[in-house]
Amino acid sequence: MRGIGGCQSKVPEVSANCAISRTVWFNRGVKEEGRFLGAASAGELLHLLRDGVPRTRTELTSVTGLARSTVRLRLDALLDAGLVSEGGSETSTGGRPAGRFVFNARARIVLAAEVGATHATLAVTDLTSSPLVLRRIELDVADGPDVVLPVLIKTWKALLAEAGLDSVQVAGAGIGLPGPVEHSTGRPNNPPIMPGWDDYDVRGRIASEFGVPALVDNEVNLMALGEHTKCFPDAQHVIVVKVATGIGAGFISNGELHRGAVGAAGDLGHIAAPHAGDVPCRCGNTGCLEAVASGSAIAAALRAKGIDAHTSTDVVALVRTGDLEAGQLVRWAGRTIGEVLATCVSMFNPSLIVVGGTLAMAGEMLLAGVREAIYRRSLPLATESLRIVPSQAGDDAGVLGAAAMVIQHVLSPSVVDRQLA
Template identity: 75%
Template sequence: MPDVPWAPAASPGQLLRLLLDGVPRTRAELASQTGLTRAAVRTRLDALQDAGFLTDRGIRVSTGGRPAGRLAFNAAARSVLAADVGATHATVAVTDLAGGPLAVRRLGLDIADGPEPVLARLAETWRELVREAGVSSVSSAGVGIGLPGPVEHSSGKPNHPPIMPAWDGFDVPAHVRAEFDVPVLVDNEVNLMALGEHAHSFPCTDHMIVVKVATGIGSGFISNGVLHRGAVGAAGDLGHIQAPGSDDAPCSCGNTGCLEAVASGSAIAARLRAKGVEAHTSADVVALVRAGNVEAGQAIRQAGRTIGEVLAACVSMVNPSLIVVGGDLAAAGEMLLAGVREAVYRRSLPLATENLRIVPSRAGEVAGVLGAAAMVVHHVLSPSVVDQQLG
């Protein structure tokens, strides 16, 4: 979270922002850091403690006079309901306010079933996980959901998503708020993967691209430490950039030659079936690669090269220091990554790639759900929202 400029009028929410780094502080230290009087600090901290946001970390050894108590952020004050929904499955979780998972479950589902059945399944699973985690459903701070298509982040409504037409314009936040009366935030699933990888795996990397390669292909951009969504939330739609030499490949978006149409898990599976190799999903392709199937291995390596050709343009445009590759197809391991690296390093200028790393996802299948939780936490712990709650 960005630093807050301190002033004598620092609010309870701004004081809490200072404590989110997890370092316990005394009231005197907070008064010194903020410029507030000790009485003003005490009043604000009392309000935060009453709301459960702070916990007492015990007594600091005194060098004379009254021992000083230390206060720290209480991540257990509320829970967050999070879900990362893909085309054929979802990862659903309950986390604390630090984004730490309390309970996680992976579900098989079909996004094409439409919003109401899918969201009902998520709501049912959240209730089960709340019981499993031993937290109260009334203590939930908010809900975060990632969807496999373009989302207008300001409204939470999917915007002409190619693989989920029944969802176009559906008011996801309003529907979920009818079940859980808390803030509901929705974003593209790969944006949330980027948030998850940045928050939990690469917190010191300010410029990075996260790529998901699965049934579809997408990407999320972190620039100056902040997720870049673009004007209407459409930034990072890597899968629908035209791939080199693929003009006639039909894509689910209605265009031809898209990267997703030639390098996604479903596209590779279709090509393998045409050669008599039984494969229907990304998982089937990965299983074939792991079993040593030569045709599947070659197809994965070529998909990596094609993805790398498109990523090379992104490297030239935004100059990241890190590219993280995740998604179901990334489970094939170095075969996919080798193809990506080969193309990116060949097509990009040496200055842009001198310190560029291309690595597999560290967070794995929970990256998106961790990002969904991080999105909610950033909102509900913002000074203005905290102050409104305490007001």
């Protein structure tokens, strides 16, 4: 089954006698904030059921090792909260059929937004990040938070009305912004293309409007989270690269988003690029990758050759019509990005690199350059099983990641247990 953005939806297959053993469950536990928990609480039981596989009380008792009466109490609490529903019955072999219980993804809804330099994608999703309604709007992030955030709030409310939903059903809101964000506070930190946003309390503004938790992160981090959760859930070590007006990266390490000490991980665009010389960058430094290999940099190079190009979209259009100059510059940009990524491959050893953003819509021209440089510059051991692929979620990656970020928080075992208590 195809999901949003062409992603392949995957649902684990579990037999009627519950293929996940009690030993496996207790060995892996539930990882939360660096701790491994046993399957004891209602929140942890919900964590198990979130894979979408219906299970009977007997199966849940077997998997968790809890007493049947305890499982019944945990399920009753989740049923009362609407987080779990009865998903049908097993075929009876004599006596009363055993009821099966399944995660209710429509129990609550999530508000999600990815804000770019000149546009935003907003959605209302269920608790699996699947959009119920979605809208793309034009805006200018340089107008500042006092202009942009009210637009997001107004659009979310319009989407809720369009879907016939009520704000009381909202579990949380998530926003991706096109600049550095201190995730723990939700405040942008000296974003180069976002005047007026520095240290602005984005999280507090949204939380006060809807009365729910609000989370904020860099848009490329959320692209990485979106690609990982919806398209590549089995990949444990991933780099997701966005090449558009700017260049950034998000890292998935051991299956989790890696933000770094203060949320600054993945600032690929401001690494010094080979052969970039002293080309000035908007960050204030010179010779940055973004200054020579981004969509805006290529557009500027084309204008210098007398070709009408002003944006990444213009560059892609020229490549698609067979313009030789545009094609050569995009291929060169891919090689330059690949040379910087080769360092990341040596340091991080990913199994998957996903390339997205507007310029990636130029197709194999950009990807071929990236692959060429990485395979030339990296050790064979690091590239032996490395895949370098285009984005599968496309324009939806960031908004899917924003929803996933909120869901990971509001459905974490500790938060669920506090709410049930």
